Amino acid sequence: MYPPPFDYQAPDSLEEALAILAEHGYEAKALAGGQSLIPLLKLRFAAPAVLVDLGRIPGLDGVEAADGELRIGALARHNQLAASPLVAERCPAASAAAPQIADPLVRNLGTLGGSLAHADPAGDWGSVMIACGAQLVLASAGGRRTVPATEFFRGVFDTALEPTELLTEVRIPSPRGPAGGTYLKLERKVGDFATVGVAVSLELDGAGRIARAGIGLTAVGPQNLRAAAAEEALAGAEPTAEAFAEAGRLAAGGCEPASDVRGSAEYKRHVVEVYVRRGLARALEIARRS
Amino acid sequence: MEITVTVNGTAETRDVEPRLLLVHFLRDVLGLTGTHVGCDTTGCGACTVLLDGAPIKSCTLLAVQADGRAVTTVEGLIENGQLHPIQEAFKEEHGLQCGFCTPGMMLVAKALIESNPDPSEEEVRWAISGNVCRCTGYTNIVKACRRAAAQIRQAEVAS
Missing domain, CATH: 3.10.20.30 (Beta-grasp domain)
Incomplete structure (x- = not known):
């Protein structure tokens, strides 16, 4: 299968890339790792007139801790994040998710920003960003703006990104107290999309109560979902098995799974309940060790 | 272009x-x-x-x-007309049946052994998890990867 013809541009600066997008708008499409976009081109689901390859732009794949945040460049690859000690220390949910994305070969090319901008509801990163309270930095020729992950996803393959904008960085606030997180994914086999995925982030206060709980859900709605009712029930609560079980029930009640080849809606809802409970317990273990 | x-x-x-x-x-x-x-x-x-x-x-x-x-x-993979130790190991362990997946399996093995000279069975299975053998000959593929790693380690000790 061949992609349809396109005009290929490989700018070597972000400014140049943004200028190309400003000129072409909807006619242009940005190429990061290509592990979602190239299959879409081959299947002719996408046929941009201009393909803007971001791969020659230096400095967009960094990982650094600064100003109480973990900052990850949009072009950081999944395998790079899976191997990063800084990500493991500052964001265990991201560290747990990275090695579960697709397969090892896809992880050598696929990028965090590409996955988020693609906005597949079965994509793993969106749930992690929602759970961790991440802010996404969107750049255009006209400037920059920051959008919370909870407001970035708008529906199936739909985000807050304007056609003239690029996602350049994610900023994950570093927890102030003991914290933990994880990502649990049910898949039929390596490389399959998630049947269900659950990202959890938990932060404790000085008294050992829950200061903040973040829960993101994969593949159980038109986009990565925030389990808002579960998060609110946990805030300020004691981190008990009962509280975690109730959070699981609330998350399962609030999601919108569809029956498909990967399982019935009822089954997926049940997995959400179990994975939220287990994920919170695992996050608590990590937090108490930290 | x-x-x-x-x-x-x-x-x-x-x-x-x-x-x-x-x-x-x-x-x-x-x-x-x-x-x-x-x-x-x-x-x-x-x-x-x-x-x-x-x-x-x-x-x-x-x-x-x-x-x-x-x-x-x-x-x-071939060097100076000689099969690479990974190719030798796939031959010795019968790490192929129809052979269609074999080039990919051997290249994954090469990258794995370079970063991890003594991979466990689980590490090999993890590394090849993006490569499908539709003959389902994984047992011998894993053996071949580990044999290749052992031979490369021995060759390095000998040199």
Whole structure:
């Protein structure tokens, strides 16, 4: 299968890339790792007139801790994040998710920003960003703006990104107290999309109560979902098995799974309940060790 | 568009359409048909090559993205007319049945052994988890990868 013809541009600066997008708008499409976009081109689901390859732009794949945040460049690859000690220390949910994305070969090319901008509801990163309270930095020729992950996803393959904008960085606030997180994914086999995925982030206060709980859900709605009712029930609560079980029930009640080849809606809802409970317990273990 | 890709150590400069996939650049432009096209949808790993040493699926990369970079295909494993220890090990352990997945499996093994000279069975299975053997000959593929690692370690001790 061949992609349809396109005009290929490989700018070597972000400014140049943004200028190309400003000129072409909807006619242009940005190429990061290509592990979602190239299959879409081959299947002719996408046929941009201009393909803007971001791969020659230096400095967009960094990982650094600064100003109480973990900052990850949009072009950081999944395998790079899976191997990063800084990500493991500052964001265990991201560290747990990275090695579960697709397969090892896809992880050598696929990028965090590409996955988020693609906005597949079965994509793993969106749930992690929602759970961790991440802010996404969107750049255009006209400037920059920051959008919370909870407001970035708008529906199936739909985000807050304007056609003239690029996602350049994610900023994950570093927890102030003991914290933990994880990502649990049910898949039929390596490389399959998630049947269900659950990202959890938990932060404790000085008294050992829950200061903040973040829960993101994969593949159980038109986009990565925030389990808002579960998060609110946990805030300020004691981190008990009962509280975690109730959070699981609330998350399962609030999601919108569809029956498909990967399982019935009822089954997926049940997995959400179990994975939220287990994920919170695992996050608590990590937090108490930290 | 003119690109230069170093393939198995030789700089290859060609004028290509931007939409040309790397796997077709290797097979159709350079005639290196050891890289196979299997599923053509990023699933099976038959088209695996090493890009700057890391295994990737060449059906899901444009040739223009490889401009200025180094690609290793199965044809690049052979050295001075001698089979690479990984190729020898696949032969000895019967790590292939129909052979369609074999080039990809061997290239993944090469990258794995370079970063982990003594991989466990689980580590080998993890490394090849993006490569499908539809004959289901995984047991011998895993044995072959571990035998190759052992032989490469021994050769390094001997030298």
